[in-house]
Amino acid sequence: MGFRSSLSKPLARYIANQQQGWMYNAPAAQDKWRQRLIGQAKHTVFGRDHFFKDIYSYEDFKQAVPVRDYEDLKGYIQQVIDGQDDVLWPAKPIYFAKTSGTTSGTKYIPISKDSISNHIDSARNALLNYIHETGKAEFLDQKLIFLSGSPVLDTKGSVPTGRLSGISNHHVPAYLRTNQMPTYETNCIEEWEEKLERIIDETIHQPMSLISGIPPWVQMYFDRIIARTGKPIKDVFPDFQLFVYGGVNFEPYRAKLFDSIGKKIDSIEMYPASEGFIAYQDSQDSEGLLLLADTGIFYEFIPADEFFNENPTRLTLEQVEVGKNYALIINNNAGLWGYSIGDTVKFVSKDPYRLLVTGRIKHFISAFGEHVIGEEVEKALQYAMQRHPETEVVEFTVAPMVTPSEGLPYHEWLIEFATLPKNMEQFAKDIDERLAKLNVYYDDLISGSILRPLKITSLPKNAFIDYMRSQGKLGGQNKVPRLANDRKIADALAK
Structure with a gap:
């Protein structure tokens, strides 16, 4: 055994003991962080604008701090870029994490001296x-x-980016x-x-x-x-x-x-995520990822089916339920407040709090009211692959075909296979039947002859690599969306 592995074991024991200290009492850790974050930021521009000095409870916090996306926060980010101190968090960020947004173009997510350890x-x-x-x-x-x-690294304003x-x-x-x-x-x-x-x-x-x-x-x-x-x-x-x-x-x-x-x-x-390190797999034997409840982030959760409502329900960690999909909202010690990171999660345990990432809140298909989400298409594909074990999938995405040249509309699955299923027709049928079991609205549309069963388009080798190259997003942290409510990606791939 080398010196690195030898030295790692006592440190691993120390970290595991620290983890035990909060993982079974996560709501208390979260309440501590909510109060600490508000206290530290009350003299910032954002804190003054949102009356942090008058916030005492979570109800006060919800009244003062709306849920927002990057566009809503962009004015504050611009103040930071322009050189102003104490805007979203005390002092200036030590970095901007640069990410690509679908509606906002390039996004600059602040990382502070306090948040880098997260x-x-x-x-x-x-x-x-x-x-x-x-x-x-x-x-x-x-x-x-x-x-x-x-x-x-480049710079944005004077901040390394x-x-x-x-x-x-x-x-x-x-x-x-x-x-x-x-x-x-x-x-x-x-x-x-x-x-x-x-x-x-x-x-x-x-x-x-x-x-x-x-x-x-x-x-x-x-x-x-x-x-x-x-x-x-x-x-x-x-x-x-x-x-x-x-x-x-x-x-x-x-x-x-x-x-x-x-x-x-x-x-x-x-x-x-650029906004914070949310969770990791803490056990080789248990399902789900341990939510990191004591690392500088106060989490909120909105039931996914309410996210686009005018006044959606906002819940603390203690209020979530196992098995429900939630949009994840974070407040952190880099100055993100009521910030939707765009992901949906589902808890599989509350003792400790372990979750699965189930998709993106804006990545869904609902061209006919079905609201099929990422978790459902992934589960349906996984089911079919288990029934056809010879099948190997390189990558896939799903899009609606609203106006086909003939027949009823359908969902098109564009799949690049490494190894094709021996029976493609049955493979497609297995996906379709499992998706109907997972999503009652999709089932109703199929059984009501509003949609016909899905169609698989088998793509040539390197189709997704070629597509990502054409978008300037080959490699690194870039990902292909699993599904979309339009045909922008599907049509580009079909070419």
Whole structure:
């Protein structure tokens, strides 16, 4: 056992004990953070505008602070960019995390001196928690790779600005830098395919033990290595023992990814966002991700079916119910207030609070009133893949076909297969029947002959890669939306 793995075990025990201190008393931790955040920000521009000095209860808070998106916050962000101090949070942000918005263009999400530890320590603690639970720490002694965006930062106003994954690269602990891959120079390459080839050059003969990234881009990394070597990943990287991922539901990728590896390995799911590190998988044996209730974020939850109402219900963590979909709202120690990050979550446990990420609040199909959401299409596809185990899916998206050239409207599933189902007609039927069971409105539309059963369009190899390249979003933290209420993505893919 090397010095890194030896030293990690007492630290892992310490972090696990700290976690035990709040994970079974999360509502109290949340109440503490609500009061602390308001107290620290009451003299900011935002705090004065929203009368923070008069907030004593959660009811007061809801009255004073509306739910908002980036457009609603943009005026305050502009004040920060213009150089003003104490706007959303005391002092200036130390970074802006740059993200792409569908309606707002580029978004600049503040990260403060107080909030950076939420991003960095949470990722570290996920690994330490795994070490404490499993006793496996040897992966720290070999090479580790984090497939991420470039660490080169620009400035917006006077604030250093870049992708979250690139910012995080500047805070990798010193004891891991000596075995972190790829090199800094390679990580700075902006063009994804050039960068990927250089990463392979640097890693292909290294003892890689941990590989981390968004599943579709890790799959692309594996595919290129297999094409070069003719070997499964387990033979190229015999020390590979831990896969760390986040950003998308892993299930549609699982079969192909593990087939590429050639053996079963442990994995850790994380839920990081530019707005904050929300949750991580704290157990190899329990469903869901542990909500991080004591790291500088006060969470609120809106029932997903109320989100677009004029006055939706807002709930604290203590008020949520297991099995219901909620839009996630955060208030944090970087100055985001009543901020909808656009995700929907569902709790699978309240003791401790563990959740699943179920989709995006604005990613749905409701061209006919069905309101099909991401969780439902992913579950329906997973069900069909279990019934057709030979099937491997690279990527997929779903869109409505409202005005077909003939016949009734339908949902079109555009799927890039690595391995086709032996019976495509039955595969489509299995998806359709499972979706009807998951969504009563869809079932009513099918049984009422308003919609016909879904149609699968099988896409050629690299269709999604080509699409993402055409959008300038190849690699890094970029993701293909699972579904949309229009045909913008579907029509681009169909070409």
